[in-house]
Amino acid sequence: MSDQPSFEPQIVAFCCRHCAYTAADLAGGLRFQYPTSIKVVELPCTGRLDVLHVLRAFEDGADGVIAAG
Amino acid sequence: MIVAETKPLDEIKALLSDAEKVLVVGCGTCVTVCFAGGSREVAIMGSLLRMAGRMDGHERQVEEVTVQRQCEWEYLDAIAEQVGAVDVVLSLGCGIGVQALAEHFPNAWVVPGLNTKFMGLPLEQGVWAERCAGCGDCLLGLTGGVCPIARCSKQLLNGPCGGSIDGHCEINPEVSCAWQLIYDRLTEKGKLEVLMEIQPPRDWRTARHGGPRTIVREDLRLPEDHQAGQSMKQEA
Amino acid sequence: MNISANGYLSGSNLERVLRAGHFAATGELGPPQSADGSTIREKAQLLKGACDAANITDNQTAIVRMSSVSAGAIALQEGLEPVIQVTCRDRNRLAIQSDILGAYAQGIRNILALSGDHQTFGNHPMAKNVHDIDSIQLVQMIAEMRDKKIFQCGDPFKGQEPCMFVGAAAAPFAHPIDFRPYRLGKKVNAGANFIQTQLIYDIEAFKKYMEKVRALGLHEKTYILAGVGPLKSPAMARYMRESVPGMLIPDEIMNRMTAAGAPWSGKGELTKEDKKARSGAWRETGIKICVELIQQLREIEGVSGVHIMAIEWEEAVRPIAEGAGLLPRPVVEPAAA
Numbered sequence: 001m002s003d004q005p006s007f008e009p010q011i012v013a014f015c016c017r018h019c020a021y022t023a024a025d026l027a028g029g030l031r032f033q034y035p036t037s038i039k040v041v042e043l044p045c046t047g048r049l050d051v052l053h054v055l056r057a058f059e060d061g062a063d064g065v066i067a068a069g
Numbered sequence: 070m071i072v073a074e075t076k077p078l079d080e081i082k083a084l085l086s087d088a089e090k091v092l093v094v095g096c097g098t099c100v101t102v103c104f105a106g107g108s109r110e111v112a113i114m115g116s117l118l119r120m121a122g123r124m125d126g127h128e129r130q131v132e133e134v135t136v137q138r139q140c141e142w143e144y145l146d147a148i149a150e151q152v153g154a155v156d157v158v159l160s161l162g163c164g165i166g167v168q169a170l171a172e173h174f175p176n177a178w179v180v181p182g183l184n185t186k187f188m189g190l191p192l193e194q195g196v197w198a199e200r201c202a203g204c205g206d207c208l209l210g211l212t213g214g215v216c217p218i219a220r221c222s223k224q225l226l227n228g229p230c231g232g233s234i235d236g237h238c239e240i241n242p243e244v245s246c247a248w249q250l251i252y253d254r255l256t257e258k259g260k261l262e263v264l265m266e267i268q269p270p271r272d273w274r275t276a277r278h279g280g281p282r283t284i285v286r287e288d289l290r291l292p293e294d295h296q297a298g299q300s301m302k303q304e305a
Numbered sequence: 306m307n308i309s310a311n312g313y314l315s316g317s318n319l320e321r322v323l324r325a326g327h328f329a330a331t332g333e334l335g336p337p338q339s340a341d342g343s344t345i346r347e348k349a350q351l352l353k354g355a356c357d358a359a360n361i362t363d364n365q366t367a368i369v370r371m372s373s374v375s376a377g378a379i380a381l382q383e384g385l386e387p388v389i390q391v392t393c394r395d396r397n398r399l400a401i402q403s404d405i406l407g408a409y410a411q412g413i414r415n416i417l418a419l420s421g422d423h424q425t426f427g428n429h430p431m432a433k434n435v436h437d438i439d440s441i442q443l444v445q446m447i448a449e450m451r452d453k454k455i456f457q458c459g460d461p462f463k464g465q466e467p468c469m470f471v472g473a474a475a476a477p478f479a480h481p482i483d484f485r486p487y488r489l490g491k492k493v494n495a496g497a498n499f500i501q502t503q504l505i506y507d508i509e510a511f512k513k514y515m516e517k518v519r520a521l522g523l524h525e526k527t528y529i530l531a532g533v534g535p536l537k538s539p540a541m542a543r544y545m546r547e548s549v550p551g552m553l554i555p556d557e558i559m560n561r562m563t564a565a566g567a568p569w570s571g572k573g574e575l576t577k578e579d580k581k582a583r584s585g586a587w588r589e590t591g592i593k594i595c596v597e598l599i600q601q602l603r604e605i606e607g608v609s610g611v612h613i614m615a616i617e618w619e620e621a622v623r624p625i626a627e628g629a630g631l632l633p634r635p636v637v638e639p640a641a642a
Contacts, residue, residue: 052109055116223394223420223434227441228488230420231476231503234550240423252481265487267445267495270398270438270457 009063011038014053016046016069045069070190071099071163072197073106073183075114081159082121084180088129088156091118093182094148094170095135096162103197105183106161108135114161114182139166145173152177188219205275205282211263213254220247226268228252313639314451314498315470317414318386319358321637322610323499323528328603329610330631331388331501331530332356332622335365336376345376348619349383355623356613357634358386358415360501364395367427374404378411388472389413392421397437398446398457405447409467417472417501418443440473441495447471448496473497475529477505477514479551486517492527499528501612504545506594507553508601515605524607531602534614535591535621538584539563558594565590592621596628603629 015021021042027034039062043049046069057065076084085091093111101107115133122129134151136144139162152158152174160167164185171179187199202219208226209216218224222240229248232239236249255261273279313320322329332352337344352359361380363373370376377387389408391401405416420440424432438446438457446457447469454466473492477485489500505511511531518524536542539562546554569575569583599611611629615621626632 050109052112052116055113055120059116059120222423223439224436225420225439227439227491228484229479229481230440231474231479232423232550233480235480239550240425246480249481252484264484265491267441267491270442270446273437 008035008037010061011064011066012057012062013038013040013066013068014043014046014049015040017042017044018069020046020068043069070102070188071165071185072103072187072189072199073100073163073185075105075110075161076182076184078117078121081114081118081180081182082125085118085129085157085159087127088178090130090132090155091157091159092132092134092148092151092155093118093159093161094139094152094166095133096139096160096166097135097137098139100161100163100166100183101135103191106163106166108133111135111161114159118159139163140169142169142173145169149174203276204271204273206271208268211268212251213258213260215247215250215254217247217251220245220250226271228264315414315468316639317358317470318637319388319415320470320498321639322357322635325635325637327610327635327637328631329528329530330356330626330634331610331612332359332619333362333612333614333616334359334376334380334385334387334619335362335617336371336373338368338370340371342371342376342379345371345379346383349380349385351619352622353383353385354634355626355632357610358388360388360390360417360612363390363392363419363421364427365390365422367394367422367424367429369428372404374408374411374413377408377413381412386415387413388415388417390417390419391443392419393436393438393440393443394421394424394434397435401438401443402446402450402456405450405467405469409465409469414468415470415472416447417474418447418497419474441491444471444473444492444495444497448498452496470498471496472499472501474503475500476503476551477511478503478507478553486514486521486523489518490521490523493523497527499530499609501530502532503551504532504534504614505598505602506558507555508598508605509555510553511602512605515607519607524609528609529607530610530612531605531608532612532614533595533598533602533625534616535588535595535618535625536562537591537618538587539566561590561594562587588618588621592624592628595621595625599625599629599631 015024021040024040046067049067054065093114095106095108095111097107104110111133115131118129118131132151132155134148136148138144139160158170158177158179159182160170160179161182163183164181167179167181170177188201188203189197189199192198199219201216204218217226222238223230225248229246233246233249236246238244238246252264255264313324319329319331332355334345334348334352359380361373361377364370373389377389380387396404418440424430424434448471449455450466451468454462475489479485492500539559542554542559542562545552565586566583569579572579602608602611613622613625
């Protein structure tokens with residue numbers, strides 16, 4: 001897949017409500033662009049992130065997962 | 070509790086062979102507490118198997134269910150329909166759970182997803198240790214509550230061998246010398262004289278060596294006409 | 306057991322020597338990891354006449370070797386009296402008893418009862434161990450086969466009972482150290498006629514142990530043979546001191562071993578000849594130390610003999626016994642029937 005020039009990885013970003021998610025919100029307010037292939041999931045805290053969430057993201061087609069907090 | 074560990078994924082995949090429909094069955098008792106076969110581990114296993122199937126080019130339908138206790142018929146009745154709908158049942162219960170499923174659902178093919186390790190307890194988060202060997206003739210009253218059958222590498226009954234060093238067993242510095250523990254405990258309680266008695270050879274018939282064991286409690290059994298009404302097995 | 310009674314328990318040479326009040330010497334013979342009986346015959350010739358009897362080890366360090374009963378029978382043919390070691394690791398009470406019957410029928414008269422090294426140390430760490438009975442129960446079983454003429458289950462013998470001189474091991478410095486004299490007491494109460502100890506290098510520590518043993522009166526109920534063995538090199542001494550449980554080696558002995566190799570230190574790359582000469586110097590010192598240890602042990606009240614363990618170095622036993630003034634070995638005729 002990755003050797004195809006059109007490949008655009010689907011990324012699921014698990015973001016902490018108090019920092020990374022707020023930052024993404026702020027970026028939106030400032031009209032910064034980020035690719036639509038990044039799906040942001042808000043968590044109350046990245047401590048809530050479970051191996052199961054990561055597995056489910058991959059299972060549902062994600063190419064990568066980022067935990068931001 | 071019974072302490073178990075997940076089998077390697079490759080071994081589980083081999084056990085599932087070419088099954089297209091799989092039911093992963095967890096248990097809400099011991100294996101939940103030791104993080105090996107509760108609903109969370111069932112969900113993780115389900116997810117892993119679905120992805121593994123996709124990666125191996127052998128897509129599987131993997132269902133998940135966790136029963137309160139896999140070792141009792143009553144709790145298994147509730148999943149009869151799900152069991153009947155799959156090619157293979159992958160039990161994340163202990164060895165008893167696997168056998169209860171196989172016994173209760175004779176038409177189903179049940180395979181183990183865990184290795185059942187021992188009867189023990191959590192020493193700290195993430196660490197479990199063996200405490201009981203189920204020998205059937207408890208001698209903890211003699212040994213200050215430390216079991217030499219389960220915890221001495223040689224199951225000695227008359228004190229420490231020459232391999233006891235600084236409180237640990239010579240086979241592994243991580244393993245405590247059971248007899249050092251017994252000695253310390255009896256010293257502390259002023260009961261060292263117990264250790265001076267020669268313990269005779271054990272009658273191992275009470276343990277597994279007398280063949281598989283069964284307990285019959287007549288005071289608890291139902292009258293015969295009731296028993297006849299209770300089916301021990303149910304077809305899946 | 307009453308060792309002051311007339312008549313022998315087994316009539317073995319070892320028993321006769323001890324009963325006659327001589328300072329006994331036992332050796333050790335490790336059977337081969339093969340089906341070759343000739344190595345036993347060769348080793349037996351090295352030990353014969355240098356000791357009163359030789360222990361034949363039972364899969365020592367859990368490495369498969371020729372069985373101690375079979376090797377013992379070969380030793381006997383060579384005129385070397387065997388002390389058959391029997392561990393509880395590999396056999397249950399049925400197998401051990403049948404081996405004892407066979408051993409007696411072959412003419413074997415001494416047994417040393419042991420727990421056995423754990424199989425994880427050997428070449429079959431994946432094996433299942435047995436430990437149906439422990440070493441103290443084993444001593445009791447062998448003694449009762451002889452004295453009560455019964456099998457362990459209580460059934461009486463229908464014919465000749467095996468009359469063995471029963472020994473047990475003692476590890477004076479293993480932990481918990483305060484319990485060790487009492488554990489020895491349990492072995493004696495179980496019926497141990499003689500005791501062979503773990504290797505002793507620390508005479509002062511052993512004297513303290515023997516004080517407690519004497520306070521319990523154990524030296525009057527059993528024959529205690531102190532374990533000795535020649536060191537081969539400073540590396541071996543270091544390994545034993547650091548890695549073998551209950552092994553005390555004083556600095557003085559460590560230093561003497563190191564000093565023996567001093568002429569070759571700082572010489573840079575050693576030639577094959579140099580290494581051989583250094584090894585010879587180490588071994589000579591090892592034997593000298595061993596001789597001195599025997600002389601000191603002999604002075605300790607309650608020590609009835611020495612057990613000389615020259616692991617894979619059976620040639621060393623004779624010079625050690627010679628140096629310690631233990632040769633020739635006494636001859637005690639069997640009591641007239």
